[in-house]
Amino acid sequence: MDPTPSASTATGLAVDAPARWWRTWWRSLSPTRQDRFAALAPLAAVLMFLAAIVAAFWYLRAEEAEREQEALRRDVEYAQQRVRLRLLERQEQIMRIARDLSNQELERSEFVSRAETLISQYPELQAITWIDERRRIRASHAAPTLSSSELRIAGEVLKPGDTADAYGLARDLQQPVYTQPTLAAGENPPLLQLQVPLNNQGKFSGVVLSEYSVDSLLRYGTPTEVLARYAVTLVDGRGQVLAGSPLPPRNAAATLWPWSARANEYEIPVSPVGNGLVLRAQAYKTSLGVVGSGFFWLVGTLSAMTAWMLIATWRHTRRRLQAQQALVAETNFRRAMENSILTGMRALDLEGRITYVNAAFCQMTGWSELELVGLKAPFPYWPESDHEALHAKLRDELSGKTIHGGFQVRVKRKNGTMFDARLYVSPLIDAHGQQTGWMTSMTDITEPNRIREQLSASHERFTIVLESLDASVSVAPLGSEELLFANKLYRQWFGSQTQGHLQLVAQAGVVPVAGTAAGMDDEDGLMGLPTDPLTSARSENAEIFLPDLGKWLEVRSRYLNWVDGRLAQMVIATDITPRRLAEEQAARQAERAQSVSRLITMGEMASSVAHELNQPLTAISNYCSGMISRIQSGQITEEALLAALQKTSHQAQRAGQIIQRIRAFVKKSEPNRTLADVTSMVNEAVELADIELRRRNVRLTHYVAARLPPVMADTILIEQVLVNLMKNAAESIDHANRPASARSVELRVVPRTLEERQVVEFAVQDTGKGLAPEVLERLFEAFFSTKSEGMGMGLNLCRSIVESHQGRMQAENLYNGSEVVGCRFSFWLPLAKPHDDTTNSVANEQNPRVSA
Template identity: 35%
Template sequence: MNLQTSNQRPPVLQPWYWTAPRMAVLMFVLALGTLLWLLHRQEIEEQRATLINDMLWVEQNLDFQLSRNQEQLQQLGQDYFGGELAGSKFDPHARSLLLNSPGMVQLLVLDDGGSLLRGAPGTASDDIGGVALRPEASQQAFRLSNSTGRPAFSPAYPVDGEYFFDLVVPHFRDGRLLGTIVASFSVRKLVAEQVPWWFAERYRLSVTDAGGAVLGSKSNLKAGRETLDYQIPFEPPGHGLLLTANAYSAATSLWRNLLSVVIIGLALAVLGSLWSLRRHIQRRLAAEQALSQEHAFRKAMEDSLFTGLRARDLEGRIIYVNPAFCRMTGFDAAELVNRLPPMPYWAPEEHEATQAAHRRSLAGQAPNEGVELRFQRKDGERFDALIYETPLIDAEGRHTGWMGSVVDITERKRAEDLARQQQEKLQFTARLVTMGEMASTLAHEINQPLSAISSYTTGCLNRLEAGDLPRDELREALGKLASQAQRAGRVIRRIYDFVRRSEPQRAPCEINAIVEDAVGLIEGDARKRGVKIRADLAGGLTPVLADRVMLEQVLLNLMRNGIDAMRTTPLAERQLFIRSDAANEGIEVSVADHGSGIAQEAVARLFEPFFSTKPEGMGMGLNICRSIVESHKGRMWVEANPEGGSVFRFVLPLA
């Protein structure tokens, strides 16, 4: 597997590629719409033709029925006025005519003056020739038929909310009017009884006047959206009446509907598939564009990184290096990829250490904090590298190798070495300054045992010259002389150990012994300033891994600062407390004074270089102390003393 990146960009789909399928779909939709429109128009025309045919049939049927009724009334008049239906023969004949004549609700026989002779059903006393008892429409038809000698239909007229029209048939003999037969028709019943059921299942048939008012109608359909309508004159009876048919729903062919559904379904399927294809291509283009951007972004990052990246498979073969790693080692990617150990950038003198680190890395035992190795460049120059190894996981979650980041720390180590040397010089200088500031006190400390030695020596010489010095007194005097010499030697040894220049040497140390030595060095200066040193040291403390002289320097600096802080404190309260005790993190040492304390705003800057709360201070003592403690992986801080003053604490880890 080779992870080297390529500069090839994915192809970009041009926008005009979509023109042809879009035009094809547009033409298909237009053709489909045109076809469906034509089919719809054809179906509407067929329905309209059917409606007209059905309407003409109904009109002819009504015309035939009314014409037949007219003939029957003429025959009835001839029979009645000819004497054939005299007496009781008229009523059965009239009832039969009413029953067999759709819409006919009343039958009247009038004489030549318009008076009622017979009537069915029942009789009436209305004078049809009168002025107010019959509707004006009926009177007009009566006068018209008598004047012309021909049957006449009256205009429609309402009675109790229902519309009627009359058929007036006059009868003449030898030019003389014998009488008139009047038949009344209900528009509602005529339509209801004469219009067949199949017509009512398809349409709503209405009889309307010239003003559009509905006089009667019939339909078995629920009211809905009107799709088709057709009107023809209703003659007879005429007088502006119209037959109107409304189609609320058009029955369509099952196969035509299925064809339309199939066509629409196919069109939707084509559109859906095209849209899905478009979405797929768009997602693919977006993914390719994102991949291209990620590729360019990663390439830019690789080219701008100063950290070397190196990928290896599970066998240790290099499968990828970035430009920074190539610049760091001086080798090209082609010289490193697919190489197995030993690598050309391994330093020969460090071969065993590098090979061991390589094996630990392949075994997954590389430390999280990284490993420092010494490599060589192609030109032979050595450099120090800090390497962090992490597992290389592929897209399927499989462990395929190891990814290492390599940092050139040559300059950093050189700077650290220089800083360490400067720090050691600064610490040495600080110790010399401390000794210089304590010179008078230390001279007094040394002068006391020397004076005692001189006194004991002079006394012994005088007694020896006098010849009266017993051996026991001489032995006692020599013992005191030796004790004072040892005292002076201890002071000189402490001074020598404190100020001598040496490499830091860390070893297990008893913290209480270091405290006692530091107290011994500064005790004379404390007495001179009236300060009492109180040591509260816990017994049985575990040793700490530390440099003895450095910790002694920390304690001396803290104790001197505490003594200086109590310059203005009353003599009775000038006490310096030094405590040692076990803590959760290791061993804690505290130095507490009863001075004036530290201002809150100064606490945050107290450990900064060149910051001091003393007018004559250089501001380096506490900074050095904190650096020493932190170099021992400890920590140092300051707190306010509840009894007044300050408490400096530091914690050191156990050895």
């Protein structure tokens, strides 16, 4: 018998049994449960399809990551070859220099020249140094970018450290040696060093040390296409980064994906340096590819949308009910919002009958909705006196002649009171696009009208204030001769024309106002410029004198945007003639005070001056007595008589010079600032003050720098300042009871650069007890003095004199630890003008002078 029919029958029975069980189970379910399971079947199919797509993407992405890793390895090896070739080229050039040095074919100057050429040609080279067999630096040249701490100076001996260790290794091996100095914590990456030994006839004679910037080696040695695709860094043997910026570590979320957990990086040692310098590259970003970014997300999105649509089907009925409830709530909300607005709304049909009013309209007029709906004109809220005008406006409204911007009317409330309102009319269109009437919105403008009236009154008061000002105020637009505003004082001074405004602007030196009679139609000179910076800038001040008025005026000017949008210029002129007269009188009083101060100074020095004059006068008396005695006895020769007369004449000239110098010092004169020679001025002051200092047993030392340029100064006034400072210093030492070895005053005059200006600084330093803190705060105040007999005007006048020369004066204590050992007064004067060689040779052909 053939077994095939039996086998086929058994297979059919095995398949039919589950099918029958499935049909039986399905029929046993209720229709609701059947609908639910019917909706779950497509959802399960979609999820299974999505799982298959994810598995396929997983596999394809793993293959893509392996290809990217292979490409990374090839690129890094290529970059390593480029860096290696660059290092070998530099090594060969350094070895040529070493060979020429070994053969004594290269002098020190030629070595420096060749090193400079290499460093300027190859940016990675930072320094080339020649070190002899005794570890002494013979010559060195470094790039300008190298810090001062890393420079090697000729004549120094190589210090112990990594460089010295590599020096010994190059000496022992007689081969080029690459080293990477140890990197300390927080220190900048060190330079890569190459030491090539010098071999003079088989004898070691030193090394040529070349230092490379690791950062420049990476930047110029690595191909740009590799730098564009990867984050390339150079690290040492311990993994510390020497150049480049590595990518931050991947976050924990990224490692959930198999292609992100695998670090896409590769590193390789750089020959000929070896393991001490490793080139590492990290891929910036792994592309997901067309399969990952396109197909996968498309299938995933479609699957999610299908699942969402299946779920949405279940909730369709409930959403429809919720939508109906939301529509009712929205209608109620809109009705409540309409009733809560403050603008009154009124609807008229095409015949002029009221069809709708909102709560705000009823609240404004006082009539209810039932009282207003259905009425025709005249409406109860119309004032009886305005019926005719309101009827005309209503006819225009119904005929479509609406006024753009609305119109203002008076409205009567139910209680009989009135208020101002503005009405805006617009056509009322239904859902089919047909006009069914007119919608009118009404706004209460009673309060804005009241505010407008107050603003008008305020403007009137403001105008009254400007008219009563003691200053001239005028406003004129740029590019026009129109006078926008002028107060009463301006009209009294200049009339009603713009010429006075333009005259003030021109003489004050502010930005000129373009505009003449012939150029009224020309374009504005400032057209196109932004007006905000002009109108927000600070006002410009100037003081001018108008001969026509015989007055000094302080002119202030600023720009403002006029009410019509034009850029205008406001000028305020204040009469300052009394103030200028007071300033001139104060200047004359200050000049007299300076003369009195010099007289007081000389009065205080009177005994010293008398002692100084007593010496030459006594010598003259002695010489004359001696000559008389010898002439009477007949014991004098003609040569002896001539010598005695010459000495007598010299003493007389000395006394005369002292008297002339004192007279010039105390003489009252007008300030006369001229080009003054600093050295001559200091010598005159020193000779005057030296009399007082010798009387007090104080040693004076002064130093004047050579070839000082001239200053623009009044020599008598500056000598007065110097004499006062040196005299005060001697008094401070005298009051401090210093021993003879510590009784000294030093005057130094040197050039300085202060506040970006070339100046000459005068400094007087003593060895007294200094100044107390409370004295330092009030030192330059008028009528403040630390002396019981002092007037308190000396230092105040000194500072005024210095500041009138555009200089500054200051005082400070000198310390030795916490002990005050003296005081230093200093002031500086600006140079007269940029000096040249001719001025220097004429005015200051002097050497530094130190005298005691």
